[in-house]
Amino acid sequence: MQNIRNIAIIAHVDHGKTTLVDKIIHASKIFGEHQQFDDLILDNNDLERERGITIVSKNVSVRYKDVKINIIDTPGHADFGGEVERVLKMADGVLLLVDAFEGAMPQTRFVLSKAIDLGLKPIVVVNKVDKENCRPDEVHEQVFDLMFNLGATEDQLDFVTLYGSSKQGWMSRDWKQKTEDITPLLDAIIEVIPPAPFIEGTPQMQVTSLDYSAFVGRIAIGRVHRGTLKEGANMSLMKADGSVKKVKIKELQVFEGLGKAKVAEVQAGEICAVTGIEGFDIGDTIADAENPEALSRISIDEPTMNMLFTINNSPFFGKEGKFVTSRHLRDRLYKETEKNLALRVQETDREDTFLVYGRGILHLSVLIETMRREGYELQVGQPQVLYKEDDNGNRLEPIEHLVVDVPEETAGKVIELVTMRKGELTIMEPKGDLQHLEFNIPSRGLIGLRNNVLTATAGEAIMNHRFQSYEPYKGGIPGRISGSLISMEAGAATAYTLDKMQDRGEFFIDPGEEVYGGQVIGEHTRPNDLTINLQKGKKLTNMRASGSDENVKIQPKRQFSLEDAMEYIQKDEYLEVTPKSIRMRKILLDENERLRYAKKAD
Template identity: 80%
Template structure:
């Protein structure tokens, strides 16, 4: 029987996981010599390619010297920790990839702590040793200290280290002696990672992720932990509530290269995909119906943030998207909860409003971006953190915030973070940068990135991860400036926008169609201001008609989706359609707004 190694690749964002997987795929000759493959082979969804991050975990399998290596590429963002936690259950070892200059980062710590707790064998790969001012030996020491702090066992602390550059396609046991291929890494995987055990006995298969095909429906993906499972066999599926249903396996597939191959049976230790199971959930166990032995269900960290999702009721609703009704919105959100374990959806007392709970702004924004690309129109409210009562005390989620910033602007970053109730824990030089670590409430992070990037001229590198729940830190002042709000419907004129430039910064260019109640800029003072930007110049005689074109208007300020989610206030919504993102007041009419403000 073929020997199997199951290995997950974990690393911080941008440290080169997906590039390394590309090189392993090329090294094992999965592509024909003349076949075009491109880069980032596994990041196959548009959003992943655009952002340069991995969002969904992927499986790929290569055969090296007669040994089958199943590789699981995992996301590096803590916001997608739900993905990471469940796929690590399928692995027997991990490749921990760290950048030779940056060293272990906060989100490396998050995923590594999960892997060590599961008892997985680590191999450390110090990547990008070809970079200038890299420090592989120091980074090796830092990884050891990190594992020690995470209570790694003696065996785990005695880890093997490989150095190299996945971009240039080489790995070596000594970083000063480059090779011309990555086989030293593959040899080390076969030598160090334990062979997947294949115990006999009652079959056990746990669903850890799912795929969907328009031909066969939902496909369960997971690992066979014990015994073997066969095509056409009748088995029992154990559910979350302890019940059990009889199911039949229509088709079995194992991973081969980038695709899957149909097989008749799968032995313990291998990963496989099963077609034909109905209404299964992630965490269910497939076992013998007469003599069931269910595995312990997957536990996932709780969400830390929620947002209100509602249908779009702005004046131009339905003109840009295909799916606009509350039924469309409900069905899409429920479908997402099936595969996105860290996401929860709760109905509210209104038919067309839903509370969506997630791991953070990025986690929720990826869902929103995916939905708008599919043709949905919706509105979302300001992100809110989730408070808990612990021992009779109100507690809130606290995060570790790490900022690397040029020395001359470190003071500004410390000032901004402390205004948001951040506590400076570590400050040390790192190359020509200053390395700062804070403990800060999750709600303090909302809107902080914009301010830090503005204050540092875009040179700060920020990362954060969830730490734990701590007692409430007190009120945090929100945005200092009010909004500029459109008074009328219709396109804004250059003449009016020019005349109002001293009142604040505009978010919309002249000529864009606006509606009453739309937020079109940031006021220079604390209060909101309703302005008329539709008014044209009164022409007294024909000679003056050309002067409208002489207006010198500053370019509008453009927000990304995450930035606008962090920017809006409690009384504002973000209107999201396939072609635009607009900010607006919840109550478009000024008199209604004033009345509601008095009742609050």
């Protein structure tokens, strides 16, 4: 047996996973006294820091009492479930982190079910016991019930529970007794999580993650399942289609602290990075050169949503981005599928248009946001959910489990909004000073729902959802009830016209902002679309009369985040995304063309 523990940290979004990993890193004295680090060492890309969520799983290791602990920090959001499913294969146990007030949330259930299916040993950490209204004992019971319902074994149900605050940096077996540091957690990991076993035989390693270096190219990361990998050894790469390719290991590295250390060989049970292997994909097996044996491939849940991605062909094309052609777009999307397992790209009958399949709005929006930061210009269509058919030819649609925590006085409005979109209320109970609501709702009913709920509750609702199952089609759902205000011509919008048009709706642009014909510039107060001219200025004469020049008072424009805009657009609209701007536009920019198309459709 080796002195290695492989552990994955799983939790719902914002329950404190990455903060806890930070504290473990500090406790193990990886850094010298002189080194200074910001909070959230592992959330190292800009998007993760801005949104406060983990998007890509990370590997680090710490040493404690002569034991090496490999820690895998996983995303908490169900949209990034593809990441979680594959990295759990590298672990022997999981650290389940639960908020002492919120308890087990939808995504907790999602990632925990994957860990229990793989037979991993859990340690439960009830975090944030320093919060007001926290209820650690109730939450402990809730986690036990959840594990039981998910079919956990007796060994898994006999879990160790620790209480504490990862922000304050302490953990204890009793939440009423505050300790000095988080060493009780590290002791529990060594005591409870089984050591990584050494399995003898011919070498086998499954690629579960990948890294990239400008010097050595793509790097395969995974856990050695059997035998010993050696530097310079000839191996076989076993692909998804059954083909076997001869490869050679150039270099082997293991995770030490926040970095990697070069080694001559890696034994079974250790997580390592392999360089020098070309043409591999996630799920491939690196096996013996003479007697190659493949490990079973990683299965990933199906996507539930797709979006049309196309090149930017608006009048402002090429003004703000570096990568604007269909070749750029194609290469970037296919490059993403290499490491983003839950994402799929399908070509259409047009060279410059692709259908991209993902787990949800957040999953797709992170890809779009990453691309725009890299300098890409593109347009995307309205998100569409994916339907299936059962054996009798009936249409099935994805249903999500939606959880909303909301102040009691606005619970009625939320229930009304969700049931209008074919949601069914399953649970309603008090939770502290909030009302806890649970619904089953079609995935398409969620598109645009968050905005409406936040507006109705003055921003106080906490919403979470996860995919549940495919069920029979629930019928039509009312979409956005208001039409769009559309610009008639290109040019800068004048304050004079914006002021005069304020009774027609709410605007998405400021005075002086450049717009083009066919751009969606606001929301109409009525259900139909309205094309307006914003470039008209005030007629100037020599005559001046006191009182005729009233002050222009214009409401501030409505700001959209990328996800808000993706949920807002209609079927006949595109979202134009560039490194500096997010604009909405009609697919057909010319008003006469739109009218002709509408007549044909009727």
